[in-house]
Amino acid sequence: MKIAQIAPLMESVPPRMYGGTERVVSYLTEELVRQGHDVTLFASGDSVTQAELVACAPCALRLDPSVADPIPYYMLMLDEVRTRADEFDVLHFHVDPLHYPLFRPIRERTVTTLHGRQDLPDLPALYRRFGDMPLVSISDDQRRPIAHCNFVATIHHGLPLSLHRPTFAPTGGYLAFLGRICPEKRPDLAIAIARAAGLPLKIAAKIDKVDRAYFHETIEPLLAGGGVELVGEINETEKTRFLGDALAMLFPIDWPEPFGLAMIEAMACGTPVLAFRRGSVPEIVEDGVTGRIVDTVEQAIAALPEVLALDRQAVRRGFEARFSAARMAEDHGRLYQLITAQIPPAQVGPLPLRAAAVDVRRAVDFPLAPTGLQFNGNSLANDGVPG
Template sequence: MIHDHSVCGPLTAASRSVPTVVTVHGPVRGEAGDFFAALGDSVRLVAISRSQRAERPGLPWIGTVHNAVDPERFGPVPRGTGPVLWLGRMCPDKGPDLAVHACRAAGLPLVLAGKCTEPEERRYLDAVVRPLFGDDVRLVLNADRSTVDGLLREARCLIMPIRWQEPFGMAMIEAMAAGRPVVAMRRGAVPEIVEHGVTGWICDHPDELPDALLRVGDLDPGRCVAHVSALFGAGLMADRYETIYRMAMAYPGRAAPRGVNGRRRLAAGTVTREGR
């Protein structure tokens, strides 16, 4: 069988004699969802969150498998006392401007560590985000992995003031693996990933963010690490994909039967457990 993570490989799935499993990493609304719908029974789709799958429940989904991180990647990390950290692509959907406003209202310093390589990202930074800067904001652009890991070790917490339905959000599980709570808006997969009041605070309105930032000291970093180890470890992800592969091989030439969603069968339950 073939496991594809792109939108190119599935185009030839119908001509193959082996099953094709496709992990969908982006949103499935609009044209993206129409593309996967047009592939029909030639592919089996894997969602990276329940919220992503719920956007187009009629697509040929075979299961839901959350992304993973090595829970031992950061080692023992003391409670964070540094600045608040924002990680993401420099665009309105990720809310860097909201991060600045929230941290300033809370009286906390902020590090904006963002991808800013495309023209529209640079325009947004210069027109909207940079004018908000003061001595309380530090900008780190296009950081490599070691730099990001260092920022996570220093941070007080991660802020995710997103404006869109985030399909997953790797930054959240990376932060929790480092023992850093997550303060985020209730959008997309956030409620699947962050346990409110245990590994972070989930807010319904941007006005709630400053208070949540001030309350992260109430949360235990060890609970954040344990949460990731239990639900987002690489071994667990591999086990779930192995189950997906067996399911795909069991239904050659057609998509998985409707209803294989983590509840009907024991095998499917080990894949999703409704997103866990």
């Protein structure tokens, strides 16, 4: 199958440091190539891939000081994809809604993975206008604000099994926080939990320009209290040791997390996760197996001893069973088959999220994956708009 993967240009694929979407696009692209697909990656020129690379900017836009406005680069990329569209069976977009007007006429050969939160006030009008564009969610929870949109699958992220070596006897003696320093990730709560537990905390995190005021006003004063080390951004190799040596990873988020790649990165290292019940967390963490899910700081402090006592080999096994890159690529392969099969429009109107799995199996004659992928019936060709 000939597949185009259209990636964001802000980071390379894979990114040098932080960059969740670009990292997932990389894992998916490489695994699709390994599984025998003919893949073309539209991305920045400093990307590294076994697929055919179409460089749409010299390097990652975030790292190029000469770039003042990213939009022209995206317009050039989308025009290049449009020019070559007939070469591909499937066009898989990872650039939010930028391509909707241009590719709507061939939407039956496209799919768009939504990587961000969908509860923002500016989005409803967009989805009313483009309610026929086929969408993939990265968690079921991500769908809730726009549940009537044209979702064709939920596919959880995955990592290569060899990416992180698990550590079953950690020696670091600290708790870990990995991600971004921003209000929704709540590093302040991670600090509070660690201090209440009497354990050191290491924070490996990126600070975006928009979050610098939050860092200086809220987080920086907390660092003066001792017991907290700000490591900064780390790369993939450093991440294995950082997470593997940790006793547990704290994930005290305060927003509707669409997926939370850091959770499965920790699990890959055998490190249990203590997470707040927000967004995708209940879909990702197996409570009592790969971590604990709590609702408050007080519950987190009380649950921490149990988290530290979890079997790290079981944590790794949970990761391998549910979140491998191979499973993620196989799920996408099944979705691409559905797209190329060109299922006719449903005659009975939009179907409930779970109810149409049997119809899809009959239509394309393959079993659904036990985890990660849930199809939403024949809505791929449904022209209805969300309510």
